[in-house]
Amino acid sequence: MTASGVWDPDFDTPREECGIFGVFGPDIEAARTCFFGLFALQHRGQESCGIAVSDGTKIRMHKDMGLVSQVFNEDILRTLPGHIGIGHTRYSTTGSSVRRNAQPMSCTTMVGDIAVAHNGNLINAAELRHSLEQDGEVFDTTNDSEVMAKLLSREKHNHIEHAIGSIMRKLQGAYSVAILTPRQVIGFRDPSGIRPLVVGKLPDGGYVLASETCAFNPVGADLLFELEPGQIVVIDESGYRLSQGVPASRPAMCMFEFIYFARPDSTMYGTLLYQARTQMGMELAREHPADADVVIPVPDTGIPGALGFSRVSGIPYGEGLIKSRYIHRTFIQPDQRMRELGVRLKLTPLVENIRGQRLVLVDDSIVRATTTKQIVRLLFESGASEVHVRITAPPIVHPCFYGIDMARRGELAAAKWSVEEIRQHIGATSLGYLSIDGAVRAVGKPKNTFCLACFNGDYPIPVPVEVQKDIFEKPKVGAFATVRSGQPALEFDSE
Ligand code: SF4
Structure with a gap:
């Protein structure tokens, strides 16, 4: 039993914090695609979920507490038109299990409104938040993703990749992130690549990104590649492009993804789990x-x-x-x-x-x-x-x-x-x-490319x-x- 009054049959197991998904496709119903992608990622978080979509001009979002199948229905999906979208499914520690912490988070930047979905944990979130608060920012939630969103909203770059590269230099910890702008889906991964992030291709054109490849099968996508540590992928109407947001540091893929978290039908680090x-x-x-x-x-x-x-x-x-x-x-x-x-x-x-x-x-x-x-x-x-x-x-x-x-x-x-x-x-x-x-x-794979910290105390960051x-x-x-x-x-x- 958790302190939030939820009976949790998996109370005595390690728990992943989040799963993320994104899609861009010319003829795609993004909300429906995100729904089925998140449905396949439900094991990565069962407390809240959300989908944000764009029709090329305006971002709309729905999120709430509960499983993907409880939060979304046909009526709600109809209020989310557009061919670009991101989704998030979240498990949180008990103290922060509240609706306002559900993701994606939204904010306004130099490139317009954006929505942010994050898997991982920033170890300097408190420090970053404190400094933003001292600068007058007010926070609505207690999660890291809002820190990222606020940092992005302060960047003066006209290109979102530059803004993301700039904030990546400030972030410390594990992060795999999906961002929705009115015209793009963007993914990026921390310089050690602790949490997974993969990119796939849809059969009729368009691309998806997800925490795990198990989210690709229900939407008919094929794996293209795993994002490298520190890399940014921008997906828009011209296809996808990659850039290095920050130099990669010691690779440290989470060993527990292989042992337990990720679904056995997912491929990670080139290995079927x-x-x-x-x-x-x-x-x-x-x-x-x-x-x-x-x-x-x-x-x-x-x-x-x-x-x-x-x-x-x-x-x-x-x-x-x-x-x-x-x-x-x-x-x-x-x-x-x-x-x-x-x-x-x-x-x-x-x-x-x-x-x-x-x-x-x-x-x-x-x-x-x-x-x-x-x-x-x-x-x-x-x-x-x-x-x-x-x-x-x-x-x-x-x-x-x-x-x-x-x-x-x-x-x-x-x-x-x-x-x-x-x-x-x-x-x-x-x-x-x-x-x-x-x-x-x-x-x-080589031992020095994994995070093994929960077993040996050797924290890569x-x-x-x-x-x-x-x-x-x-x-x-x-x-x-x-x-x-x-x-x-x-x-x-x-x-
Ligand atoms: S291997 Fe590292 S990232 Fe994975 S659960 Fe253990 S400490 Fe966390």
């Missing part, structure tokens, strides 16, 4: 083999990893948990009795496949360990004789400052406890995490001391823990 996650399961089986009867995933995100584990270990793959298909965040709160049932609201055990079996349970990550503990208990209650938990991510020891809500450092299981303590806490027979090198090998005050505590992580089946779980009072 389904393939990368299968490889992670294969690496995990080599690093932490188990003597077991069946490999089961935590659906849906654990499936490719479990298949990979099964392939290398030779242990048959099976299903032991069925996920409710339509579960999502809701303002209807479970009562106390249902809350005590915990994970059963989301997952149902297939008792016939579990009873008497020695299971390998493959999941993508452990954040607070609350959910993993409930799943392990559910499996033992369903008759499993052993539950060997295997995680296709390294232990999450540090918080993310680049746009992912991981929980506070004090809440992260691997920041508080050793692997053996986590194993005891979740009550598993054994517990093994994929190593950092194993994750890198699975994606198949320096984070001000005041916002990272507690990250320097010594982590208590290892790699593997095991015990004979049946040993009772330790209880920790801090959860």
Whole structure:
């Protein structure tokens, strides 16, 4: 449950902050195209969404709290005419979960009205905002995108690329941004390329940009390229053009996009994520083999990893948990009795496949360990004789400052406890995490091109001391823990 009163079945998972989409096409119904693009990006944010469109002269916008299918209907799409558009779907931390923080944000610049949609997190947003406020700016929201919009509104350049290049030199942190002007869609990416941004081509002319390639399939677009770190793409009636807004710095693509956030049917950094996650399961089986009867995933995100584990270990793959298909965040709160049932609201055990079996349970990550503990208990209650938990991510020891809500450092299981303590806490027979090198090998790109900060504390963009005050505590992580089946779980009072 979040503080905003929303019951969130994914409370104990890392959460992406946003998905962005943009389209320009001569004969395109931009609002409808954005709707279906955002629909495919819904996993990147479920609290609010919005679409801004232009008919070449005027920008119109609609945004509200809720899922894409709740916020938009035919009547609303009819009020958004135009062939150019951008869209945004947002997850926010609880304190800022309010309608006025929904995106896109709008403002007036030297090139006319614009709308801005942002995925990521500016680590110097507070500093930039403070200096703008001292200069007389008044803010309506508490989000970074308004800081960007206000910075853009102050630029005196007649070319939007120059204005964007100028503000990119002031921004620090992770940002993939879509901007709508009356005649253009523009995308740009931070100099480390932490958050993804891809450009695609529509079959009848026109272009799209999106956080992930999974947004291209429903609108019939094909991937053209991934925007390079620090690059700007401007899409207008003459096609698209690229420029370098700021020099690229150390590349640092977010490893967690590969492990969990992005959809498995998306291609990122030239790699199909389904393939990368299968490889992670294969690496995990080599690093932490188990003597077991069946490999089961935590659906849906654990499936490719479990298949990979099964392939290398030779242990048959099976299903032991069925996920409710339509579960999502809701303002209807479970009562106390249902809350005590915990994970059963989301997952149902297939008792016939579990009873008497020695299971390998493959999941993508452990954040607070609350959910993993409930799943392990559910499996033992369903008759499993052993539950060997295997995680296709390294232990999450540090918080993310680049746009992912991981929980506070004090809440992260691997920041508080050793692997053996986590194993005891979740009550598993054994517990093994994929190593950092194993994750890198699975994606198949050089290690120094990834952000791995939540695993190793090596932040590619320096984070001000005041916002990272507690990250320097010594982590208590290892790699593997095991015990004979049946040993009772330790209880920790801090959860
Ligand atoms: S700290 Fe972790 S979640 Fe955040 S950008 Fe880096 S790899 Fe991704």
